[in-house]
Amino acid sequence: MxxxxxxxxxxxxxxxxxxxxxxxxxxxxxxxxxxxxxxxxxxxxxxxxxxxxxxxxxxxxxxxxxxxxxxxxxxxxxxxxxxxxxxxxxxxxxxxxxxxxxxxxxxxxxxxxxxxxxxxxxxxxxxxxxxxxxxxxxxxxxxxxxxxxxxxxxxxxxxxxxxxxxxxxxxxxxxxxxxxxxxxGLLAAAGRTLTEAEFQALGALAGVPREELEPRLLSADRFVAEDFPAPVAAAGRAALIERFGLFGVRLALTLIRRGANTLPALAGQLVPRSGxxxxxxxxxxxxxxxxxxxxxxxxxxxxxxxxxxxxxxxxxxxxxxxxxxxAGAHDFRELRLTAALRTGRTVFPAEVKSEALRLIGATGTSRAERLGADPVLLAVRRWRDHAENPELSARERRAAAVVLRSCEAMANGSV
Missing domain, CATH: 3.40.50.300 (P-loop containing nucleotide triphosphate hydrolases)
Incomplete structure (x- = not known):
């Protein structure tokens, strides 16, 4: 159960x-x-x-x-x-x-x-x-x-x-x-909710010669200053800073110059670049x-x-x-090990790491997703060897023991 x-x-x-x-x-x-x-x-x-x-x-x-x-x-x-x-x-x-x-x-x-x-x-x-x-x-x-x-x-x-x-x-x-x-966060929100008016304003600014624009992008104050003869009014530039931040404005202008010349194309690059x-x-x-x-x-x-x-x-x-x-909630141990492997807190060779993540349900929790084409008894033997391998560190052996427990659960039909 x-x-x-x-x-x-x-x-x-x-x-x-x-x-x-x-x-x-x-x-x-x-x-x-x-x-x-x-x-x-x-x-x-x-x-x-x-x-x-x-x-x-x-x-x-x-x-x-x-x-x-x-x-x-x-x-x-x-x-x-x-x-x-x-x-x-x-x-x-x-x-x-x-x-x-x-x-x-x-x-x-x-x-x-x-x-x-x-x-x-x-x-x-x-x-x-x-x-x-x-x-x-x-x-x-x-x-x-x-x-x-x-x-x-x-x-x-x-x-x-x-x-x-x-x-x-x-x-x-x-x-x-x-x-x-x-x-x-500011760039992520702006990228997800980018409007046509904002895109047009950014496009107009991207057309300003770099030697004129770059000094203005050194600070928000310089960018929104009234003495900047830009194709976008000071109020419009201030609105862009509020929505995108200076970092977001710089990045958006760079991306437009590199070919992101439609709203979907720009938004599609801003969001992943925001993290x-x-x-x-x-x-x-x-x-x-x-x-x-x-x-x-x-x-x-x-x-x-x-x-x-x-x-x-x-x-x-x-x-x-x-x-x-x-004491017996193995699901929690699987979640902790998933994090440990993905973050590098616990290190296995690439192929071993990939197999471990699959077996503990990090790529899908069903039995078929965990095992793939791997016979379950073979997986049990392989991970028992890892868990008892004296060449591995104590942390790696503990991690292998968690994977072994997942394999054994599949072998006895509880997963």
């Missing part, structure tokens, strides 16, 4: 045990209902981190209040994820606000402007729960103003990716999140593709709250079952 199915059954047992407690019953029924709801993805960060901007970029339209529908990739139904735009999480954020986010969200995007300014206290709080600590698989750190990390150059996001690679393997970050992804495509892939791979596991995790957290707040002798078997589920 899958983790989600087992968790549903345990929750139903808990409803029976707590049928005389309206508060507990209502809470448990809410956890059961959430299994059938879209996955809830909270966008969290301090003031100025670009939460609302990123929601617009992901959804392709301005956020609609606290909840916005989000389609992760073509072919998926639009109600698979709901984006939650949350209050700013600063040093003075109320504990109730943080607790509410932790309890309401199945997964979290935690936005920081730059690693040196990152306050990881929220992520510590997010995992400050027995179930959460046992399954720290529901957070991504987003460097949401990646263009600033690269000094606003047209290759700024490339530089930000190098920063992210170093940051994601830092021990304090590794324990708290699945991955670190850089995004130029948004990488973020959407991360959300899809870490969250959407394993939504049932993350929903089960949320439900187990909800169950633990009831068991702790209203202990009773009849609930003792539920507490035991909760501990058993957490």
């Amino acid at each position: 899958s983790l989600a199915a087992t968790t549903r059954a345990v929750l139903q047992e808990a409803v029976d045990v707590y049928q005389d407690s309206p508060r507990a019953t209502s809470w448990l029924q809410r956890q059961l209902t959430r299994f059938d709801d879209p996955l809830r993805l909270a966008v969290v960060g301090p003031q100025g981190s670009g939460r609302t901007t990123l929601v617009t970029a992901l959804a392709g339209e301005p956020g609609q209040g606290e909840m916005t529908w989000f389609r992760t990739s073509p072919g998926r139904s639009p109600d698979e994820l709901m984006l939650m735009d949350t209050p700013a999480i600063d040093g003075g954020a109320a504990p109730s606000t943080i607790e509410g986010i932790c309890m309401d969200a199945d997964a979290v995007l935690y936005l920081v402007r730059r690693p040196s300014e990152a306050n990881l206290e929220f992520l510590h709080t997010l995992q400050d729960h027995p179930v959460a600590r046992a399954a720290a698989v529901n957070a991504l750190v987003v460097l949401s103003r990646a263009d600033e990390l690269g000094g606003g150059r047209v290759d700024a996001v490339i530089s930000a990716r190098q920063v992210a690679r170093r940051y994601r393997v830092a021990p304090e970050v590794e324990r708290l999140c699945q991955d670190v992804v850089p995004v130029a 948004l495509t990488d973020l959407r892939d991360a959300i899809d791979g870490y969250f959407a593709a394993r939504r049932e596991v993350l929903k089960a995790r949320s439900a187990l957290i909800g169950l633990e709250v009831v068991l702790r707040m209203e202990p009773r002798p009849a609930a003792a078997p539920l507490a035991t079952e909760l501990e058993r589920l957490l």
